[in-house]
Structures are given as C-alpha cells and as structure tokens.
Amino acid sequence: MRAATRLMMASIKPSNPLNPTPMALLPPIPLYRRLLRAHRKFLPKEMRLLGDEYVKAEFRAHREVDNPVHLIGFLSEWQLYAQKIEGDSWIGEKLDKTKIDKMSDEQLGQLYELMKAIQNREPDDESGSSSS
DSSP states (O other): OOOOHHHHTOOOOOSSTTSOOOSSOOOHHHHHHHHHHHHHHHSOHHHHHHHHHHHHHHHHHTTTOOOHHHHHHHHHHHHHHHHHHHHTTTTTOOOOHHHHHHOOHHHHHHHHHHHHHHHHHHHHHHHHHHTO
8 A cells, every 4th residue: 555645635525415524535554443443342243353354354455556546445435434334324224336336356256255244143143132
C-alpha cells in the first residue's frame, strides 16, 4: 500500500446524502486498527472472529498494491464498512447489485466462501433460540 499521502487524502463523493461519508481517507494502518476495534466493540464474538480473519487476510493481500486507483477503492470501501459497523446500519442490509456486477470471479468466489462460513455458524444460533 505504497501511495502518496495526497492520493490517500482524496475526497470521496457521498453515494447517499443520508449516509455521511468521510471527506478524507484514513491511511491503511489507522483504518486497519479502526476496523479491528469496531469488530471488538460492535460484533458478537463469532462474527468478530470471522471478521477479524477476513480483514487481516485482505489487508495482508493488498500490502504491496501500487495502483493508486485500486488503493483508493480498497481503502474507501473498508472505511465505509467501518462506518456501517459502528453505526449498526449493516444489520439486514443486502449487497448493492452494481457492486456485485463489478466484482471479479475471484471476488465472487471469496464472497461465496464468506457466505458459506456465515451459514455454517448460523445453525448453532438458531437451534438455541428456537427451543424457547
């Protein structure tokens, strides 16, 4: 993630006027810490473990990215994700179809694996709550 500070501080236009978006991107390390902190504070233990693993793997995989456009996209999406986790606006939210259409085959595969991991953890929760 070697990019000029100028590029990382680029403005982002808000996609929805009701959801405030940041005026400047956080640098990678503070954003990484913010994500792990948000998971620790706002997610249940099972979801936190899964989320932490995913965040760590993604940031590790993008450590050597030099393309500024890719870097800005990566950081801005993770920053929006952190805002959603901190504001509880992610609960029950569906993925935007335009974002899914833009995903590569590899990203769709990762999304499918994530969905399966979540579904494998859910039956434990459902069995405990349905017996009451």
